[in-house]
Amino acid sequence: MELVRHSCGHERKYRLNGPAHSVRRQIEHREAMPCPKCRKAEEETKFVRECESAALANAEMGLPELTGTAAQVAYAEKCRKDAVMYARMKSTPMAEIIEAMSRPTQARWWIENKDLGMHQWLPVINDQFQAR
Numbered sequence: 001m002e003l004v005r006h007s008c009g010h011e012r013k014y015r016l017n018g019p020a021h022s023v024r025r026q027i028e029h030r031e032a033m034p035c036p037k038c039r040k041a042e043e044e045t046k047f048v049r050e051c052e053s054a055a056l057a058n059a060e061m062g063l064p065e066l067t068g069t070a071a072q073v074a075y076a077e078k079c080r081k082d083a084v085m086y087a088r089m090k091s092t093p094m095a096e097i098i099e100a101m102s103r104p105t106q107a108r109w110w111i112e113n114k115d116l117g118m119h120q121w122l123p124v125i126n127d128q129f130q131a132r
Contacts, residue, residue: 002027008034048074054081061098068107076107079114083121090119097122103129 001013004027012035016023034042055077059065063080066073080101087097100122104110116124 004030006030006035006038007032008038010035010038012036051075051078054078057081058084062102063098064102064105066105066107066110072107072111076110079110082114083110083116086117087121090122092122100125100129 002016002023003011003013005011014026014030016026018026033039051074055074058077058081061084063084066076066080068076084097084101087101088094103125113124
């Protein structure tokens with residue numbers, strides 16, 4: 001077992017196999033990275049920041065607040081921001097995008113439909129939700 005001190009300062013033991021030069025390389029690689037626990041915390045922090053940024057951008061565009069749990073709303077705001085971006089790539093007028101994206105207000109809907117392609121967002125919304 002080799003003791004490795006990660007870039008975050010945490011130490012962890014690893015079972016490393018192979019010739020000495022390979023083990024040294026594996027240790028150096030792990031030392032240059034944060035430990036798995038800190039890496040996961042960094043990824044979660046980054047995701048939270050992305051969700052907060054998306055919520056702010058959506059509010060600035062005049063999109064209504066979403067309903068659902070706090071976690072659902074945070075993730076759905078990111079999904080909705082991505083949908084707006086895809087619709088803009090399609091050269092759809094911004095007023096039409098905002099009007100359509102304002103109709104679904106349940107966070108669950110945005111999460112369930114997050115994988116729709118660039119050209120599918122507006123037709124699906126128009127099919128499922130009546131214009132206001």
